[in-house]
Amino acid sequence: MARWQDGRGELVVGGKTDSRIPLEIATSYRARTKGLLGRDSVEGALLLSPANSIHTFRMRIPIDVAYLDHRLTVLAVRTMPPGRLGLPRLRSRHVLEAAAGAMEGWGLRVGERVEVRVESTEGDH
Numbered sequence: 001m002a003r004w005q006d007g008r009g010e011l012v013v014g015g016k017t018d019s020r021i022p023l024e025i026a027t028s029y030r031a032r033t034k035g036l037l038g039r040d041s042v043e044g045a046l047l048l049s050p051a052n053s054i055h056t057f058r059m060r061i062p063i064d065v066a067y068l069d070h071r072l073t074v075l076a077v078r079t080m081p082p083g084r085l086g087l088p089r090l091r092s093r094h095v096l097e098a099a100a101g102a103m104e105g106w107g108l109r110v111g112e113r114v115e116v117r118v119e120s121t122e123g124d125h
Contacts, residue, residue: 004049004118006031011045011096012115013106021045021098021106023116035097036063042099047116051095053088056080062100066108067092074112077103 004025013019022044026032032048037058048054054065059082067075067089075089079100096103096114108114 004047004116007119009116009118011047012117013108014112014114019106020117023047025049025116025118036061042097045096045098045102047094047096049094052090052092053086054080054095054097055085056082057085059083064096064098064100064103066096066098066103068094068096068114072114072116074108074110074114076110077108 004027006028007025009023009025011021011023013021024044024046026035026046026048032051035048035054036042036046038060040060052067056063062079062081064077064079065086066077069075069091070093072094075092078086080086
């Protein structure tokens with residue numbers, strides 16, 4: 001299983017190089033707890049890891065939520081309005097969040113496998 005750190009990267013949907021989505025990665029307790037709270041919009045997606053459920057209490061916008069297994073295969077995709085509690089997904093290890101409607105536009109569906117590419121924090125050239 002991947003070991004990520006808080007940071008940035010990109011999400012690749014279905015192996016399509018034209019489907020690269022800006023990605024924020026939240027792995028620490030603090031970053032996962034904050035998530036999208038207090039935001040009026042989201043650019044790209046937020047990956048919460050590890051995670052198997054989310055809530056939208058105190059959120060300002062509806063969001064799309066994709067539950068991913070340990071191989072980054074999509075188990076379920078839901079759109080959630082603010083003020084809701086998502087049920088835990090037993091096989092879920094990671095959760096993707098994005099603006100409502102975004103995932104459909106990316107072609108993200110159940111059974112689809114995604115790839116996470118992490119931005120290098122060192123001076124790789």
